[in-house]
Amino acid sequence: xxxxxxxxxFQVLKTGQSMTLQCAxxxxxxxxxxxxxxxxxxxxxxxxxxSEGTTDKGEVPNGYNVSRLNKRxxxxxxxxxxxxxxxxxxxxxxxxxQGGEQYFGPGTRLTVT
Amino acid sequence: AQRVTQPEKLLSVFKGAPVxxxxxxxxxxxxxxxxxxxxxxxxxxxxxxHISRESIKGxxxxxxxxxxxxxxxxxxxxxxxxAMYYCALNSGNTPLVFGKGTRLSVIA
Numbered sequence: 201x202x203x204x205x206x207x208x209x210f211q212v213l214k215t216g217q218s219m220t221l222q223c224a225x226x227x228x229x230x231x232x233x234x235x236x237x238x239x240x241x242x243x244x245x246x247x248x249x250x251s252e253g254t255t256d257k258g259e260v261p262n263g264y265n266v267s268r269l270n271k272r273x274x275x276x277x278x279x280x281x282x283x284x285x286x287x288x289x290x291x292x293x294x295x296x297x298q299g300g301e302q303y304f305g306p307g308t309r310l311t312v313t
Numbered sequence: 314a315q316r317v318t319q320p321e322k323l324l325s326v327f328k329g330a331p332v333x334x335x336x337x338x339x340x341x342x343x344x345x346x347x348x349x350x351x352x353x354x355x356x357x358x359x360x361x362x363h364i365s366r367e368s369i370k371g372x373x374x375x376x377x378x379x380x381x382x383x384x385x386x387x388x389x390x391x392x393x394x395x396a397m398y399y400c401a402l403n404s405g406n407t408p409l410v411f412g413k414g415t416r417l418s419v420i421a
Contacts, residue, residue, distance in 0.1 A: 242413035304357040
């Protein structure tokens, strides 16, 4: 099992450009998440999807959109990138039930100039 | 509202010294708590969960409902323990609530 995979690993964008971060999991999890990680700010939840066909805003959704394409895939789109969106982005998925471990992807390091 | 507080952003200890990373939570129900670790430029990975009552890499954490705490402890720190540590709370069918993290630096 590959677990949670993310593409790309690195990306540099100019202000105003758009891009989509891809995430996939092969653990048959219903729940998937997108976080951003900034120094001193910890992990902040951008959007999540509790099941295929549903998405909900997290703590910092402005400037982002998401698509739960199917049970495996959950993408994050930046329509018009801004320097404030320079960050490391992590995708995660989690199984149900007590003790359900949350698995993280390797991250995408995004720089917006 | 559910909340996880990790009061220390940075904790520096000498190799061989005891380590305690603090975590306090706010939740009215029955909590389920986790510790995640992130080594330099790697993904977060689960270190331990309170329901397992296990010791991983020498780390233990006990849930204290009276003090609403889930502190992470290790009796003798090693250089390879240097990492970012996150405490997380599962409050049901909602996303995990993460603390802001504590960076542990073990000095040789």
